[in-house]
Amino acid sequence: MRILVLGSGAREHAIILALAAESAGHELFAAPGNAGIGADATLVTTLNPDDPAAVTLFANDERIDLVVIGPEAPLVAGVADALRERGIPVFGPSRAAAQLEGSKAFAKRIMDAAGVPTGRATRAQTRDEVAAALDAYGAPHVVKADGLAAGKGVVVTDDREAALAHADRYLGDGAVLVEEFLSGPEVSLFFVSDGDTVRALSPAQDFKRALDGDAGPNTGGMGAYSPLPWLAERFGGEQAFVELVTREVAEPVIRQLDAEGTPFIGLLYAGLILTDAGVKVIEFNARFGDPETQVVLPRLRTPLSALLMAAASGTLEDQPAPEFSDDVAVTVVLASEGYPESPVTGRALGGLDAAAATDGVHLAHAATRAADGGLVATGGRVLNVVAVADTFGAARDRAYHALSHITLEGAHYRRDIAARVAE
Numbered sequence: 001m002r003i004l005v006l007g008s009g010a011r012e013h014a015i016i017l018a019l020a021a022e023s024a025g026h027e028l029f030a031a032p033g034n035a036g037i038g039a040d041a042t043l044v045t046t047l048n049p050d051d052p053a054a055v056t057l058f059a060n061d062e063r064i065d066l067v068v069i070g071p072e073a074p075l076v077a078g079v080a081d082a083l084r085e086r087g088i089p090v091f092g093p094s095r096a097a098a099q100l101e102g103s104k105a106f107a108k109r110i111m112d113a114a115g116v117p118t119g120r121a122t123r124a125q126t127r128d129e130v131a132a133a134l135d136a137y138g139a140p141h142v143v144k145a146d147g148l149a150a151g152k153g154v155v156v157t158d159d160r161e162a163a164l165a166h167a168d169r170y171l172g173d174g175a176v177l178v179e180e181f182l183s184g185p186e187v188s189l190f191f192v193s194d195g196d197t198v199r200a201l202s203p204a205q206d207f208k209r210a211l212d213g214d215a216g217p218n219t220g221g222m223g224a225y226s227p228l229p230w231l232a233e234r235f236g237g238e239q240a241f242v243e244l245v246t247r248e249v250a251e252p253v254i255r256q257l258d259a260e261g262t263p264f265i266g267l268l269y270a271g272l273i274l275t276d277a278g279v280k281v282i283e284f285n286a287r288f289g290d291p292e293t294q295v296v297l298p299r300l301r302t303p304l305s306a307l308l309m310a311a312a313s314g315t316l317e318d319q320p321a322p323e324f325s326d327d328v329a330v331t332v333v334l335a336s337e338g339y340p341e342s343p344v345t346g347r348a349l350g351g352l353d354a355a356a357a358t359d360g361v362h363l364a365h366a367a368t369r370a371a372d373g374g375l376v377a378t379g380g381r382v383l384n385v386v387a388v389a390d391t392f393g394a395a396r397d398r399a400y401h402a403l404s405h406i407t408l409e410g411a412h413y414r415r416d417i418a419a420r421v422a423e
Helices: 010-022 052-059 072-077 079-085 103-116 128-136 160-171 229-235 238-261 293-299 302-311 354-355 392-403
Strands: 001-005 028-033 066-069 122-125 141-145 154-157 177-178 186-194 199-200 210-211 217-219 223-226 265-275 278-285 328-335 361-365 368-371 374-377 381-391
Touching: 010 028, 010 293, 010 381, 052 079, 052 128, 066 079, 066 302, 072 079, 079 199, 103 122, 103 210, 103 238, 103 278, 122 128, 128 141, 128 160, 141 160, 141 354, 154 160, 154 217, 160 177, 160 210, 186 238, 199 238, 199 361, 199 368, 223 293, 229 238, 229 293, 238 265, 238 278, 265 302, 293 328, 293 354, 293 381, 328 392, 354 361, 361 392
Parallel strands: 001 028, 001 066
Antiparallel strands: 122 177, 141 154, 141 177, 186 199, 186 265, 210 217, 223 328, 265 278, 328 381, 361 381, 368 374
């Protein structure tokens, strides 16, 4: 197939690497992509992935068989709608269905209508309403921007003034949600959907805080691992957990969206928390998560293209449940100095070939650009080192050994990714 992947991050690189590894010999295009993606797909740097008309024209002119939308911005811009109107298969929900990520208030309403377990929340439009909700729920305080915020719209803090300051940052653009704090381990679980049928992938756990020990500010994600063997203690195994969440979360939400005339076709990301009262949803996203995709897809044995095309064409019911290897995967994010507040960009990267030569390791580029015969960092999260092995200890050793080869002035990364599960 001729497949166009929209986006420029490590998530998109992971998708492209999975497609490129298939025996089918796909022709892969990425818009706009990055320097690392350019080694595995044809870059279309002049194509704006957020422009529905431009993407549709390119896909039509280049006889693209399938468009895969990576980030959230093209979804909210309505790129999937324009492609479907032209009859071009696309993996990604409509603008209306993508509100599940684009509006936290919309997601809460859908969950309430579908009977999906989640935390209490108050939609606040003024500072006084925020303050009242903070006092009603108590600390720790959880404040979320209602719209898209590139993974940085959430604050969890015991400091009431910090919570108010976070709300102030987003109230000028609309409402915020103040939520009750939910305590417990977090799990990310992806579901492929064609608007009717859902197929679950393998769960993962990511690390949002910038520093070791879950300290520091929230980020877009500093690392992840998959699978989650500790689910067995509470749920009897990963498969039992997946079936529970499919039955109580994914299927009710997909049915509710379909009943409202907004069928969800694409990737439903469920951010879950395992509370003492049961599994609850923290949030939904309408696309593959980053960095969880980087550890889920390397373990996928089922051809990714078959799943994506079945979802895009409404034939997912004919696809068996995805199969995964028994290997484990760990990814560690290399971040620029100052990330997440004020990342320093434009600095040279070195040692990537030596890192990638480590057994069981590959690199997923997030923000790199070719310059002066080498590569430079162009964003906060620069790249992912992804390691696959038969144990978490071995995967961690491989990942951190590979990282020791990489040079980037001022760079930082967490050193405790998957440490607890490796023990």
